[in-house]
Amino acid sequence: MTYVETFQKNDKQGWVQNFAEDAVHHDPANSPANVGREAIARFWDTSRQLAERIEFDVQDVIVCGDEGVLVFTIRAYGAEGAGVAFNAVDVFTVNDDGLIAFEKAYFDMATMRPLPA
Numbered sequence: 001m002t003y004v005e006t007f008q009k010n011d012k013q014g015w016v017q018n019f020a021e022d023a024v025h026h027d028p029a030n031s032p033a034n035v036g037r038e039a040i041a042r043f044w045d046t047s048r049q050l051a052e053r054i055e056f057d058v059q060d061v062i063v064c065g066d067e068g069v070l071v072f073t074i075r076a077y078g079a080e081g082a083g084v085a086f087n088a089v090d091v092f093t094v095n096d097d098g099l100i101a102f103e104k105a106y107f108d109m110a111t112m113r114p115l116p117a
């Protein structure tokens with residue numbers, strides 16, 4: 001399964017398996033790195049507590065060699081159904097095994113907008 005599919009299906013194990021054992025993950029980009037699958041799994045636990053359901057609306061995927069970007073809108077919904085949306089770009093480097101070795105997530109929370117229930 002892919003990065004987006006596993007995240008949307010709330011498949012923690014599948015999502016973490018997208019990363020190399022020693023991957024470096026920054027989300028948001030200016031935050032301290034989560035290094036390794038254990039730290040990335042802890043990030044998952046923290047981020048998934050923020051919303052009942054999270055959806056990615058992917059606008060573009062651009063790949064150049066072992067690097068790529070994912071351009072998307074993220075929609076996060078609470079238990080009552082209302083939510084928020086904001087635009088984001090994830091930047092990746094993939095290793096020879098096709099696993100994410102490095103990721104930075106860019107977004108501006110000032111652009112967050114409400115979504116009706």
